[in-house]
Amino acid sequence: METTDIGLWGVPLAMLGGAIRVSTPFIFVSLGEAITERSGRINLGLEGTLVFGAMSAYAVAVMTGSPWLGLAAAGVAGLCFGLFHGWICKFPKVNDIAIGIALMLFGTGLAFFFGKPFIQPSAPDLPAIPFGTWSDIPQVQAALNVNVLFLIGAALAVFLWWAFRNTRIGLIVRVVGDSADAARAMGLNPNTVRLLATGVGGALAGIGGAYLSLYYPGSWTERISSGQGLMAVALVIFARWNPLGCFAAALLFGGAGALGPALQSVGVTQGYYLFYAAPYILTLIIMIATSSPSRALAGAPGELSITR
Amino acid sequence: MSVTHGKAIGVETIGMTMRFGAFTALDDVSIKVPAGSFHALLGENGAGKSTLVKCMMGFYHPTSGDMLVDGREVAIASPKDASALGLGMVYQHFTLVPSLTGAENLVISREKVPGVIDWRKERTALAQFMERMPFKLPLDVKVAELAAGEKQKLEIIKQLYLGRNFLVLDEPTSVLTPGEAQEVLGLVRGMTKAGDLTVLMISHKFHEVTAFADDITVLRKGRLTGTGKVSDLSHREMAAMMIGDQPIAALDSRAEPKPDAEIVLEVKALKAPDRTGLKSIDIADLGVHSGEIVGIAGISGNGQKEFLEVLAGQRPRNGGEVMVRGTAYAATRAEARALNVRLIPEEPLKNACAPRMTVAENIAFRTFDVDSSGKPVSWISAGAIKSFSARLVEQFKVKTASLSSPIASLSGGNVQRAVLARELTGEVDLLIVSNPCFGLDFSAVAEIRARIMKARNAGAAVLLMSEDLDELLELSDRILVMSDGALVYETPIAQASVQTIGEHMAGHH
Numbered sequence: 001m002e003t004t005d006i007g008l009w010g011v012p013l014a015m016l017g018g019a020i021r022v023s024t025p026f027i028f029v030s031l032g033e034a035i036t037e038r039s040g041r042i043n044l045g046l047e048g049t050l051v052f053g054a055m056s057a058y059a060v061a062v063m064t065g066s067p068w069l070g071l072a073a074a075g076v077a078g079l080c081f082g083l084f085h086g087w088i089c090k091f092p093k094v095n096d097i098a099i100g101i102a103l104m105l106f107g108t109g110l111a112f113f114f115g116k117p118f119i120q121p122s123a124p125d126l127p128a129i130p131f132g133t134w135s136d137i138p139q140v141q142a143a144l145n146v147n148v149l150f151l152i153g154a155a156l157a158v159f160l161w162w163a164f165r166n167t168r169i170g171l172i173v174r175v176v177g178d179s180a181d182a183a184r185a186m187g188l189n190p191n192t193v194r195l196l197a198t199g200v201g202g203a204l205a206g207i208g209g210a211y212l213s214l215y216y217p218g219s220w221t222e223r224i225s226s227g228q229g230l231m232a233v234a235l236v237i238f239a240r241w242n243p244l245g246c247f248a249a250a251l252l253f254g255g256a257g258a259l260g261p262a263l264q265s266v267g268v269t270q271g272y273y274l275f276y277a278a279p280y281i282l283t284l285i286i287m288i289a290t291s292s293p294s295r296a297l298a299g300a301p302g303e304l305s306i307t308r
Numbered sequence: 309m310s311v312t313h314g315k316a317i318g319v320e321t322i323g324m325t326m327r328f329g330a331f332t333a334l335d336d337v338s339i340k341v342p343a344g345s346f347h348a349l350l351g352e353n354g355a356g357k358s359t360l361v362k363c364m365m366g367f368y369h370p371t372s373g374d375m376l377v378d379g380r381e382v383a384i385a386s387p388k389d390a391s392a393l394g395l396g397m398v399y400q401h402f403t404l405v406p407s408l409t410g411a412e413n414l415v416i417s418r419e420k421v422p423g424v425i426d427w428r429k430e431r432t433a434l435a436q437f438m439e440r441m442p443f444k445l446p447l448d449v450k451v452a453e454l455a456a457g458e459k460q461k462l463e464i465i466k467q468l469y470l471g472r473n474f475l476v477l478d479e480p481t482s483v484l485t486p487g488e489a490q491e492v493l494g495l496v497r498g499m500t501k502a503g504d505l506t507v508l509m510i511s512h513k514f515h516e517v518t519a520f521a522d523d524i525t526v527l528r529k530g531r532l533t534g535t536g537k538v539s540d541l542s543h544r545e546m547a548a549m550m551i552g553d554q555p556i557a558a559l560d561s562r563a564e565p566k567p568d569a570e571i572v573l574e575v576k577a578l579k580a581p582d583r584t585g586l587k588s589i590d591i592a593d594l595g596v597h598s599g600e601i602v603g604i605a606g607i608s609g610n611g612q613k614e615f616l617e618v619l620a621g622q623r624p625r626n627g628g629e630v631m632v633r634g635t636a637y638a639a640t641r642a643e644a645r646a647l648n649v650r651l652i653p654e655e656p657l658k659n660a661c662a663p664r665m666t667v668a669e670n671i672a673f674r675t676f677d678v679d680s681s682g683k684p685v686s687w688i689s690a691g692a693i694k695s696f697s698a699r700l701v702e703q704f705k706v707k708t709a710s711l712s713s714p715i716a717s718l719s720g721g722n723v724q725r726a727v728l729a730r731e732l733t734g735e736v737d738l739l740i741v742s743n744p745c746f747g748l749d750f751s752a753v754a755e756i757r758a759r760i761m762k763a764r765n766a767g768a769a770v771l772l773m774s775e776d777l778d779e780l781l782e783l784s785d786r787i788l789v790m791s792d793g794a795l796v797y798e799t800p801i802a803q804a805s806v807q808t809i810g811e812h813m814a815g816h817h
Contacts, residue, residue: 171412174407175408178407179404179405
């Protein structure tokens with residue numbers, strides 16, 4: 001591939017490309033977590049779900065040759081993890097955060113155990129759509145090579161934003177998340193709704209994991225996740241539980257994450273490692289800037305154990 | 309539209325009995341609420357009112373007894389069955405979802421909700437429905453932003469929207485201003501008169517019962533102790549049915565205030581952020597003299613809680629002064645001890661106790677680390693704590709299984725007595741009290757009020773915050789009204805008028 005030198009323009013371009021590439025798992029995990037948290041529960045185990053999803057997607061794709069079957073397997077695996085979390089949490093005096101941490105370790109451990117034989121073989125990738133063919137510049141083409149999952153994630157964000165206000169299920173999830181008493185008075189069982197919401201959240205996190213192993217970085221290793229599952233939980237909070245906010249936050253986060261490699265690619269040789277920390281520093285700054293010691297978190301579901 | 313409007317239904321219970329193990333919560337209670345009547349259900353806490361109502365609404369399955377709706381026997385196995393028959397209940401605590409709008413709350417509570425909600429159609433239908441309602445309400449505002457009165461109206465509207473023609477109202481006015489209470493009950497009364505609705509109201513407030521209800525039923529310890537037409541009964545007779553012949557502590561007569569009484573508590577230009585952090589409370593000038601009770605009225609959520617928290621040292625202040633006997637007061641333990649400041653916050657189990665520690669330990673919180681002469685001790689004597697607490701438990705009649713039971717196992721009235729025992733023992737120069745009688749029964753209320761009055765007569769300056777206007781009128785020497793974080797109105801008790809106070813509480817001035 002011939003490289004055209006486009007100078008410093010390469011940085012924003014690489015960040016755009018990076019935002020699209022890196023953000024996809026964040027989008028899925030944070031949307032999943034948004035659904036779970038809107039129903040009044042926190043699932044910190046999504047990191048484990050993500051890693052297990054990545055492994056199962058890769059394994060099934062290797063064995064069947066179809067990335068789509070891999071994606072489905074990841075979704076189903078995630079669903080099971082979510083339902084398991086939801087099922088344990090329905091028992092009295094069980095803390096959802098502690099269970100989440102346990103499941104995070106369980107998920108990653110289980111994925112390493114089953115994933116050992118799949119580190120060597122290579123699996124087919126999920127397809128991407130080249131939106132950059134109008135340009136001759138390879139960097140532009142690379143940046144605009146958009147994976148279908150990103151598009152699905154974007155559509156899902158808009159759909160969820162609409163669904164939380166305009167569908168029965170959306171309203172029911174919000175009711176349960178905001179006031180379990182009101183839900184019970186309506187004849188709804190908060191535990192069932194939360195079980196399903198956690199299940200769906202897990203499925204989405206599993207799909208986020210499939211993207212990691214089947215597209216970018218595109219292989220199964222034990223270091224495939226760099227904490228995306230945990231960061232996504234933070235994303236949901238600073239997106240104020242709004243699906244569109246989750247999408248924007250994931251993009252921002254992905255863009256920040258691409259800063260380090262982008263700088264490196266234009267020839268910055270010193271200190272670019274510092275920029276690899278950009279997403280985390282950004283999260284810290286946003287969290288501090290939007291927090292207040294005396295004010296409750298605006299928009300937080302009333303039943304969440306961190307706000308209750 | 310699922311609403312069938314009009315046609316009130318009559319409801320009867322026959323020999324309703326409910327046992328929980330060996331405990332009989334409800335013993336052979338028969339009540340009759342004819343269609344289109346407004347019936348009041350009276351009784352102390354634990355008298356079995358909620359049990360009766362829960363049996364009627366299908367939350368409990370009565371041990372024995374029958375229900376008649378419009379003269380026909382019905383089986384109510386679940387709340388769903390009750391709502392199918394048109395029976396609905398408005399709870400004391402709101403069951404609306406705070407982050408949803410009024411319209412969303414109404415639509416989602418319906419039996420059948422379409423998978424995708426067509427808001428344009430729903431809005432038109434709701435507008436038509438609201439036209440037939442006596443209340444006017446904004447339905448596009450989040451419920452969290454509605455005032456308490458509006459929420460209560462929305463609760464009632466929700467039941468009507470769901471097509472219920474028989475409503476149980478559980479202490480519907482406990483969170484409303486007198487004006488709002490009048491309005492809501494008046495409108496409900498109008499609907500019963502028009503034959504659209506039958507109402508069974510659980511209440512403590514005699515004046516509301518007299519003003520709005522047709523008949524009453526009184527329960528005591530699970531038994532029916534009286535029933536009759538409101539027009540035939542006096543408040544005294546109703547009270548007698550409710551409490552039986554148990555003795556009620558009498559209030560000390562008010563000692564004449566000394567004209568030269570010293571100012572004990574002085575608050576000047578106090579500013580502090582409120583819970584949301586968006587607004588602040590601002591107390592311009594407040595003085596409480598020794599030997600007087602200053603009452604602060606206000607609807608909850610207007611800054612009283614924050615004000616109390618500042619005085620208790622639980623909330624930082626942005627500016628201003630709090631002086632006790634001319635000394636700056638920051639609510640440290642040392643200052644409270646030196647200046648004899650005592651505090652009885654609301655919900656004492658949560659705010660003034662360590663729930664899992666023992667009764668004895670909780671009672672000794674103020675004194676456990678000093679000896680009899682007030683010097684700090686280096687070794688804490690469990691024996692001294694025990695004997696000190698035993699004396700106070702005896703003196704304040706705290707009913708507890710033992711001194712070493714956790715205080716959380718006590719009933720609300722006894723927790724409050726234990727806290728009173730701790731706070732009112734020893735020298736008290738300043739007493740700060742908030743909602744001391746919330747949720748307590750008749751005899752506990754009378755006793756606690758008597759203790760507060762005794763403290764006043766002994767020369768303490770008392771600052772009493774309460775959402776119960778009757779309590780303030782009974783105890784205070786002066787009443788101040790707090791609205792939107794500021795003290796907006798002051799009146800000596802002799803000239804106090806419920807009407808004017810209510811208007812200031814609602815912020816109509």
